[in-house]
Amino acid sequence: MQRQSIPALTMALGSTIVLALLGGCTSVTPPAEPVDVVISGGTVYDGSGGEPYLGDVAMRGDRIVYVGPQRDLAARRTIDARGMIVAPGFIDPHTHAEVFLNSPDPEQRVNAAWLAQGVSTVMIGVDGGGSPDIAQAADRLETGGIGTNAVPFVGFGAVRSRVMGEEDRTPSGAELAAMKELVAQAMCDGGRGFSTGLFYAPQSFAETGEVIEIAREAAIRGGIYDTHQRDESSYSIGLLASVAEVIRIGRETGMPVHIAHIKALGVDVQGQAPAVIAMVEKARAQGIEVTADQYPWLASGTSLEASLLPPWALDGGNDALRLRLAQPDERARMKADMAENLRRRGGASAMLLTSPDLAWTGKTLAQMADLQGGNAVDTALAIIARSLEHGGGQTNVASFNMAHSDVDLFMRQPWVVTASDGSNGHPRMYATYPEKYDAYVLDRRTIDLGNFIRQSTGKVADIYGIEERGYLKSGYFADVLVFDPGGYAPRADYLNPRELATGVTALFVNGALAVENSNPTGTTAGRVLLRPAPANCQVRPR
Structure with a gap:
């Protein structure tokens, strides 16, 4: 869209800004001693959802020491924020930022993809992937240096794989006890909660009762249940039954539950957002804490394998899959199931292959099938087989299978916050927050600027219990964002997904300048934000 002037933009974002500028803030006593940095004269959104106002934000060390009306503050550095928006650093509750944070390359650990969007804190270990070795992972990250704060989860997939491998079966009593012990220790070591990805093997092999038994270990230690739910479409139990499963887990464990990247995925369930919302609202009225996050894209991002292969084909992992592909009867059965999965995702033209630097990068599955002179399912199997031959890494896809009406409706809910689900090959890794601002605040006007900031800051901190972050308050950690409302924009797209x-x-x-004039500075001031251990924990020494 064409960018508007600042006055026109202010009008577009609502008259409340103008009213607040006339005196909507409460005076705070300014600090007597000089500060390190003052951000002066910007339009301040403090993360609470309250009215914005013209004011100053001052920092000393890693803390905010003043937020309020403009003052003549003595500072070592002053940033002129006139015409700019000043807000808390964004908190992304669902990322796959480990690809950067765990890199041996210090430049990668800066996590520029998120910093350039204004994100100061990322959640990691989501979709059930979080290692139970939380203490060791935290030490490694902080020793190496990271650009953003990181909040770790312990993941069901990592725990189940360690104890049971990749098999489709019920755990023995000893195996169940071992999984519970791993989760309990991870929570005592500072895990924020228990994450699952019940759509993905081997987690998909677990019955609900197994998940509840293990999740209780996080519940009794104050954790949250964060889930890529079992079915966002019509793959297995269906979207509505899957939401009911999430609610049941919350009811039986007594813990808050959070639905990651809430959506109605695929042609069979598009239009079911109202029914999902009604279920969540009913559960919340009954006292069950149910929340969700969402990314502002019509294409999901996952792997070709997860999108098309039936769960039974993944029983036993990649070695078992290789054997099945070599057996004609099994291969034929697999192809029939894959054809149905391709249909529910909208067909081969709706699947863009996004793994970097391969022959099919930037092409749809339909285009690759045409180039190879075959059908889409055979082409997909050939790509999967090649991946298996080269170490078994999965093939990334962007799958265009959501409707604007569902996205808009979910976005307006007071219990939904922003998340990127940032993963390699999808522009959401580099552009989620400016995309939401550009497409859903300025263009579609689905939400206003105040809600956009609230959904990206304080509301996220509230849901996950992140202490002293997410708000511009005196005494809070100095994660502070200044952005240009006329220039804040995405550059990444589906064909060029890695543009800052x-x-x-x-x-x-944490008070250190991480981005200046759209350019990451290279500083690694991020910290691992571990949960304080509850009284019933015996934490291993770090």
């Missing part, structure tokens, strides 16, 4: 966003004038992480 523009428009972040400044981003401070």
